[in-house]
Amino acid sequence: RKEVEQDPGPFNVPEGATVAFNCTYSNSASQSFFWYRQDCRKEPKLLMSVYSSGNEDGRFTAQLNRASQYISLLIRDSKLSDSATYLCVVNAPNSGYALNFGKGTSLLVTP
Amino acid sequence: SAVISQKPSRDICQRGTSLTIQCQVDSQVTMMFWYRQQPGQSLTLIATANQGSEATYESGFVIDKFPISRPNLTFSTLTVSNMSPEDSSIYLCSVFSGGADTQYFGPGTRLTVL
Numbered sequence: 001r002k003e004v005e006q007d008p009g010p011f012n013v014p015e016g017a018t019v020a021f022n023c024t025y026s027n028s029a030s031q032s033f034f035w036y037r038q039d040c041r042k043e044p045k046l047l048m049s050v051y052s053s054g055n056e057d058g059r060f061t062a063q064l065n066r067a068s069q070y071i072s073l074l075i076r077d078s079k080l081s082d083s084a085t086y087l088c089v090v091n092a093p094n095s096g097y098a099l100n101f102g103k104g105t106s107l108l109v110t111p
Numbered sequence: 112s113a114v115i116s117q118k119p120s121r122d123i124c125q126r127g128t129s130l131t132i133q134c135q136v137d138s139q140v141t142m143m144f145w146y147r148q149q150p151g152q153s154l155t156l157i158a159t160a161n162q163g164s165e166a167t168y169e170s171g172f173v174i175d176k177f178p179i180s181r182p183n184l185t186f187s188t189l190t191v192s193n194m195s196p197e198d199s200s201i202y203l204c205s206v207f208s209g210g211a212d213t214q215y216f217g218p219g220t221r222l223t224v225l
Contacts, residue, residue, distance in 0.1 A: 098159075101154040
């Protein structure tokens with residue numbers, strides 16, 4: 001079983017739509033959770049950390065369910081510029097500072 | 112966050128040769144990491160570059176294939192040795208920055224081995 005699993009998509013949505021991505025992780029001892037964004041041929045960039053209480057940053061909302069080992073990202077009012085691959089990232093608790101990356105979910109926002 | 116640069120940005124190499132990738136950070140950082148992202152795959156940690164001591168390699172990666180240097184707190188190199196087409200990948204360095212537990216990535220080196 002992979003450490004971090006995501007639906008690869010692609011998700012094709014119209015501008016203004018709300019879209020949700022899900023992610024599950026296998027190691028219940030993980031303590032740090034993130035969503036990164038990766039544009040084509042670019043490095044991953046931190047979108048937001050995910051906290052137990054859930055957190056929001058503008059149009060983006062992240063939630064964590066430790067009991068189900070499940071992380072979500074909600075994007076409201078999608079913009080064309082949101083088109084990218086979204087990576088779910090979880091720390092590997094038995095490997096120092098290693099991070100486990102999901103394969104990413106591809107989002108395409110269309111006019 | 113720290114500003115990270117990598118050289119070269121891309122290269123095309125012949126099998127059997129070696130390539131050294133440089134990573135430079137604009138501030139001193141304790142921890143630097145090297146990742147690989149193969150086509151269509153997620154990022155995989157190769158090793159943690161430790162300043163003043165040998166790098167710590169993840170399972171499946173060995174020093175003979177991926178020697179790493181970390182001469183100071185702002186610079187590291189990763190060498191991909193005796194390359195084969197399977198080494199074609201993007202290689203990224205990353206650092207912790209700003210006292211957070213999040214990692215920031217360099218722009219990556221896109222390697223193609225023929």
